[in-house]
Amino acid sequence: MATKAALATSGDRQKMPGFVEKVVDTWQEFTRFLTDVRGEMRKVVTPSWKEVKATTSVVIVAVFIFGVYFFLVDWIFALGLDRLLKQLGGIQQ
Numbered sequence: 001m002a003t004k005a006a007l008a009t010s011g012d013r014q015k016m017p018g019f020v021e022k023v024v025d026t027w028q029e030f031t032r033f034l035t036d037v038r039g040e041m042r043k044v045v046t047p048s049w050k051e052v053k054a055t056t057s058v059v060i061v062a063v064f065i066f067g068v069y070f071f072l073v074d075w076i077f078a079l080g081l082d083r084l085l086k087q088l089g090g091i092q093q
Helices: 004-008 018-041 049-088
Strands: none
Touching: none
């Protein structure tokens, strides 16, 4: 079985069985991933209350505008489809 010192040095690593080598490599990738996650989490900044209120109001206004827009587009298409079907005889008056 390989010693701890041999496992720690990647250049002089002794020949290990395939399964053990995969486990060691997976563990090293996992610890590298956690280190990267920790570094990225240190960059995260919590927004201030003023920023939260501002972005919330922008979202509410945008949702209202898009709602009105889609209502109008739907109404126009429904009106056009209704007239087209009446012209073609699909809807009795």
